[in-house]
Amino acid sequence: MSEPSTSRLRFALRTPVGIAASVGLAAIVVLAIVGPVLWSDDAARLDILAAAQGASRAHPLGTDALGRDIFYRVLVATRLSVTLALISACFGAAIGIPLGAIPALVGGRVGKLVTGFINLSVAFPTLLVAIFVAAVAGVGARGAVAGIGIAIAPYFARLSQTLSSSVAGSDYLAAARMLGVRRARLLRRHILPNVAEPLLITVTIAVGDSLLALAGLSFLGLGVQAPQYDWGRMLSEGLSQIYVTPVVALGPAVAITLGALSFVLFGEVLAKAAAGGGGVRWTRSDLSFVSLPPAGDGADARPVPGVLSVEGLTVSFPGGAVPVRGVTLEVAPGEIVGIVGESGSGKTLTAMAIADLLPAGGRMTANRFSLFGEDPRTLSDGQRRRLLGRSLAVVYQDPMSALNPALRVGRQLGEVAEVHDGLSKAQARQRATERLRSVRIGNAEARVRQYPHELSGGMRQRAVIAMGLMGEPKLIIADEPTTALDVTVEQQILRLLRDVTASGGASAILISHDVAVVSQLCSRVFVMYAGRIVEELDVAKLVSGPAHPYTAALVASVPTMRSDRTRPLASIPGRAPGPYDDEPGCPFAARCPRASERCRREMPPLEPHSPTHRAACWHPLDGLEDVAV
C-alpha cells in the first residue's frame, strides 16, 4: 500500500470499533488454529450421565445429547466454521471477480450481456441460491460451500465490474498504454494495485456473511452433517432443546454472531481507512457568536447605512484553520465590487460568512458587521431570515449542483415568494415565470415546469439568478458564477448580472479568480491573498498601476490576447500559505521580489495609497516600474 493509506489504516484501527474488530478477528484466528489441537479430546469426551443438561460448574454451557461439553465443542468448531466460510468467500470471489472484469476487457455486446446477467443475479437472495445449489449438489459441507460461493459470486462480480471499468477509463492507464507498457505489467502494476484494496475488503466482509449463511444452512440441516459439527449444526441441535435447556443453544449462537461480526466490522474498518475523510458539509453557521472585543482604537461598531460594511471579519474552523483573517470591506448602494484571488485565498468563505452560509463548524467574528443597516448577529432567527431571504441573493459556482435535481425549476423559484412574501402557489409560479423571462430564458412557461437537468448550463445559471431575483435583492453575491460555463455563455451571464443590478438598483459582489472577468463588471476590486485583503483599488488601475506586488504579479502572469508571444510569462514561484499557517509578517513575503526583513517580521496594515486605493505593503509599487519576474 502507498504510504498515506498505511497511516490511515493505523489511524482507523485505533478507534474503539477498530480495536474491537481486530481483537475479535485475532481471537477467532487463534482459536481456529489452536482449538482442535488443544481441546478436541475434551470436546469428544462422552459423559452419558450428564447428557442433555443445562449450565453447571463442570459444563458452563451445558451438554449435548451424548453428554459432550458444549463449551469445548464450540471452541473446536471454530476451525471448521471459519474454514468453510473462508473457502466459500474465496470460491465466490474466484468466480465473481473475473466475471465482473469481463465487460471492461471485452466490451460490446458480450460485455452488456454479462452486465445484465450480473445485475439480475445480484437480486437473488443468497440463502435461496445456496439452498437450490445444495439441492442439486447434495446436502453436506461440500454442497453448502458450493452453494454459498455461487450465491455470493454476483456481489463480487458487481464490485469487480465497477472497479475495472473505473480503472479502465482512467487517464493513468491510458498513459501507460501509450507508453507501450505490456499487458502483463499493466495488470500487475496498474490495475491490480488499484483494485486489490476494495476487493480484499469485500472478501473479508464476505467471510463474515458466509459464516452466517453457512450457519443458516447447517441450521436447516442442509449444511454440515454429523459426525462433523460446526456452529450452525450445533445451534440446530441446541434448538431442539431450547425449551428444556436453553443455554445449550446460547454457546453456538454467541459464537456465530461474534464471529461474523468480527469479520464484517474489520472489513468495514478497512473500508473506512481506504476511503479517507468526507467532504465539507454546508449548513447555517452556529449562531452563538462570541463577538470580538472592539478594536483597540475604539472604532465605532454601530451599524452604518449603506449596503454592506464589515470590518475585521475572521472565519475560523475547529482544529486551528483560519482561512479568513481580518477582512474589511464596504459596498455602497448600486455598485459592483469584485473580490479577486486564487484558490485558498479565502474569497469564497468571506462571501459565505457574509451570507451566513458557512460550512459546519465555521465560526465568524467581526468587529463590525452591518448589512442593510442592521447587524445580523443581533437579530432574532426570524428577523434574520426575513432580512436575508428578501434582500440578499446568492449565485453559486456550479448551477447543476446548486439546483435540486428532484424538484422542478418553477418550484424552486416559487417557494422563495411563498415563504417570504406569502404568495399563493399559483401567484408564485407566475412570478417565477416572469423572472425567468426577465433573465432571457426563452419559452419560460415551459421551462418553469422542467427539471434542472433539462436545462443547459447557461440556462441553469440564469435560473439561479432568477431565483435570487424573486425577492427584491439589495445585494447579489456571485461566487465564481461563470467559472463552470463556456466563454461565450460567460459574457451573456455577466451582461445579465450587470443589467439586473442596474435595473433593480442592487449592489453586487463578484468573486472570481479571473482578473479579466472581474474587471469587466466591477468598478472596484479587492485582492485577497492568504485570507487577507492585500489591495483595494479601482478596476482601471489594475493594469496600469497596482501597488501591491502580488496584484502586479497576478496580472502579469495571466496570458491575454495581447501578451508578447516571444517572452516567457511572469510567474510567481513558491506556494501561498494555507489556513493553518501563522507566520508573522506579510504572507506574500516568501515569494515577493521586493521583500525586506521588515516584511517578514511585521504584517503591513491596509493603508491608503490614494483616496480610492489601499494596499497592505511596506514597499508598494508606484506604478512606474515593472515587477521583477
Place this chain on the structure above:
Amino acid sequence: MTTLAGSALTVRFGHGDRALTAVDRVDVDVPEGATVGLVGESGSGKSTLARALCGLVPLADGEVLIDGAPVRRQHGRAVDRHRRVQMIFQDPFSSLNPRMTVGDAIGEAVGAGKGASRRARTEAVGRYLDLVHLDVAVAGRYPSRLSGGQRQRVAIARALAARPGVLIADEITSSLDVSVQSAVLNLVRELRDELGLSLMFVSHNLATVRYVSDFLAVMYLGRIVELGPTEVVVADPRHPYTRALLAAVPSLETAAERGPADLELGDPPDPHHPPPGCHFHPRCPVGPVVVPERQICIEQDPRDGADERPHRTFCHFASASSNSAAPATPREEQVHVGCDR
C-alpha cells in the same frame, strides 16, 4: 522531428438515434516542429480529437498519419508502436497512478521502450525531473504528496521520457491555479524549443492557446471551422463563430471601458442532433436566422469548397474584413484574398 496528421477523422459514440458524432470528418495537420492550438468550447470535440490522434478512442472513419505514413488500427484505435506521440492529460490528479512513485512512473516510461539497467534508469529519471525543474528527491514520493503543478510537471516528464516526436497537451493548465499556470506554460514552451517537438495544444482558453501556438484551429460541434496561422486568425477572423469567440474573451486591457461583450448567440444545440448543413447556422449573426436568403447555410456543408476560401474558413459567407495584407505564411497554409459573397 515528427509530423502528425489526421485525415477525415470521425469519432462516433453510441448508435442509431442516440449516436453522437464527436468528431466529424476532420482534417488536421501538425507540421514538423510547429505548435498547433486547438480551441473550442465544451462539446466542440477538441479533446476527443486529441484522444483519437493518440489512439485512445476508436475511429469510426479516417486515419492518423505519423510522418506521412498511416498508423495501424487495432480495435479501431490508432496504435503507434514506436511511441512517437505522447499525451499530457488535463487532470493531474487522475493521470498519475496513485500507487506508483514518481520515480517508478517516469522510470516505466524510460524502460518500456527497451531494456535498461536499473542504474541507467534512475539516472534517466533524474535527468527528466531536472528537465521539468523538479528536485530529484521527488522521485521517491507518491503523487498524493505533490501539488497540482508538481504533478503536471511529473506528467510532462513522463511523456518526455518516452522520447516522443509529438506532444499533445489536453487542457493541461485548466485544473491549475492561476499563478501555477504560467509556470507550466513557460515550461512547455521551453521544452518544445529545446527538444524540437511538435506540439498540439488543446484548450478552451483562447488567450492561452494564442500565446503558445503557431497555428490556430477553431472547433465547433465536431468540426474545424477555421484554421490558419495564429496571428492571422486572431487579427482577421473570418468565421462568424471565431469572431464571436474572440469577442467573448475578457480582455483586461479593454475590459474596464467595454464591459461584457454584446453577444446574443442563443442556446447551444443538442450534440446528438446537430443542425444540418453548417452546424453554426442557428446561432450565426450573419446566417439564415438574420439574413433569410442564406438558405445555403442550412443545405450545404461549408467544408465542401473550403480550399478556395481565405485561410481555409469553413463558412459560406466568410467575409474579408481587410484586404490581402496577410503576412507570408509557411508551407501548407494558402491564404486567398477575396471572399465568397
Place this chain on the structure above:
Amino acid sequence: MIHLVPGDPVRAALGPTAPASLVAERKAALGLDEPLVTQYVDYVRNVLHGDFGTSMTTGESVTDVIKVRAPATFKLAGIAFLVAIFVAVPLGVLMAALTRDSRRRGLELGFTATAGGLAAIPSFLLAVGLVYLFAVTFQIFPVAGRAGVSSYVLPVAALALAPIAALARIVRVEGLRVLGQDYIRTARGKRLPARIVYVRHALPNTLTPTLTLAGLLLGGLVAGTVLVENIFAWPGLGTSLVQAVAQKDFPTVQALAVVFGTVVLLANFAVDIALGVIDPRSTILES
C-alpha cells in the same frame, strides 16, 4: 434441475432397495426417459398452465401444495416488509437529521453500534432468542404455528428486525450525504424554514437510493422466511422447501425455485418501475 444431480435421483428418492422395475416405471411416469429438450419444453408448457408436476415423495400435485402454502408465506413476508419499511425509513431519516454535521456524536455511535449489531444477528438466531424470551419464558405469544394475530408477532419481528437495522443505517447514511449537497446549501440560502428544507428538498433525494435498497430487502426477506418458517413451524413454502430438499423431492424443489425466482424478479421489476416514476432523471421510462 433433476438432470444436474449426479447419480440416479429417482433411485435415490425411492431408496436403494426399490426394485429396478419400479424405478423404471417412475422414470417413465415422470417423463425422464425422453430427450432433454422435450422435457424442458414440456415442463415450461406445464408451468404456464399452472402444472408443476407431481411430488416424487408424496405423490401429490405440486401445484396444489404451492397453492395451499403460498398465502402463508406471502402474508408473513409482506407484513414483515411493510413493517420494515415503515419503521426503518422514518427512523433513518430522523437519525440523519439529528446527527448531521457531526452533532450528537454519542447518539451516532450508539445508533451505529446497535443497528450494526442487530443487522449482524442472523434472523434465525433472533427468532430463537425471541421464542425463548417471549414464548417460553414470558408466555406472551404462541411458540409456533399460525393461528390468529398474536401468532404473527414473533415471526414478523424475527424477520423484520435485522432488515430494519440495516435499512435504517443506510437511510441515515444516504440522508447525511444528501444533507451535504450543494442544493441544500441553496435551500438554506433562500432562508426556507427547516421543515421545508428537510421534507421538500432532502427527502425526495433520499428516497431514490432507499427504494433501490428496499427492492433488495424484499429479496432478502423471502430468503429469511425460509429460516423463520422452520423455526415457528409456519405452514408456508419455506418449510416445504427444506423438506423437499432433504427428501430430494426434485419436482417440488424445482417448482419452488421457479416461484421464488419469479417473486424476486417481480419485486425488482416493481422497484425499477417505481424508480422510473420517482426520479426525474431516470430514462427507464423512455426506454
